[in-house]
Amino acid sequence: MTRVPATPVGLVLVLGLVLVGGRTSGARAAEGGSDSGGSRQIRIALVLDDTTIRPYERLPVEGLQRAVRELGVQGKVVVVPPRSGYLPTFSSLARQKYDLIIALGLNQAPELDAAAREFPDRKFLIVDTSWKEFPDRPKNVVGSFWQVQDPAYLAGYLAGLVERGRPGRDVVGSVGGIPIPTVDRYIAGFAAGARKADPGITTLRGYSGDFYDTEKCRAVALGQIARGAGVLFPVAGQCGDGTLQAAKERHVWGVGVDVDQSYLGPHILTSVTKHWNMDVFETVKALVRGKLRTGRDGVWDLRNGAVGLGKISPKVPRSFVRQVEKIRAQILAGEIKVPAELG
DSSP states (O other): OOOOOTTTTTTETTTTTEEEOTTSSEEEEEOOOOOOOOOEOEEEEEESSOOOOOHHHHHHHHHHHHHHHHHHEEEEEEEOTTOOSHHHHHHHHHHTOOOEEHHHSGGGHHHHHHHHHHHHSEEEOOOOOOSGGGOOOOOOOEEEETTHHHHHHHHHHHHHHHHTTSSOOOOEEESSSSSHHHHHHHHHHHHHHHHHOOOTTTEEEOOOOOOOOOHHHHHHHHHHHHHTTTEEEEEEGHHOOOHHHHHTTTOEEEEEEEEEOOOOOEEEEEEEEOOHHHHHHOOOOOOHHTTTSSSSSEEOOOTSEEEEEOOOOOOOOOHHHHHHHHHHHHTTSSSSOOSSOOO
């Protein structure tokens, strides 16, 4: 768990709010209902759970900071008061006529759905959750669809190459949180990539049933290591830290997820990354330019650079890295169709 450091755009903690100061000469929007017919600076709000910003939450914050610097919008990162729920915060921001209100993750989706229906004249973005997850699919919401199976395939391919060169049986494992499509998309790609590199490899799959309890993921990971897994890939949120800890303890490889987790140590083979900062910045840019379309998903993939691999361990032979790059080119050319569902 890390806190976001101070930045040139002035990240400041005040009374439970993380404020990002916008430029006074920035992008402007029409002031609806104004008697004077004037305009005001475009205002963006990002809603987080608490003031301890997790590594994956840094990226949306960085995307908003970039929008403040480059697009001249006003930005505010709002911390939801403990036990209050998200809806009061979303509703308050909507009443203050923020031009775009940004939520993060599936856990915020039900209350964002309610706020979007209550305030149909406001625009909302939800990062890392598809618009199709909303029962009513409100027309003023932009969701995000991440084709993570493709970079997961690359990570699995690298894992297969590494296992093929290791003595003994070739085995890799995935530890999911809960078996839902957004989790299984990663696992399907990873397993398919490993089999591409090593057709005889065994791909293990387990679930912790939890996205937070690291010990549950650690227990599943230890079981897979006992069955011969030399590379472990967690897709389980905070719980996944337990998988990577087990990999470190037992001297096998771990593959990070969502953000580049190479900072955890030399046991990290690579990471499957999602650049949520790009989602935030590009959505704000479309709003500023008057081109933002709601009632849909933004699609983020290898082609637009929103997903990919983090740092690859320097212990990996350069020939393996070149092979991974060749596979990436084949995916982009449409020569490899990566499965998004488990077989």
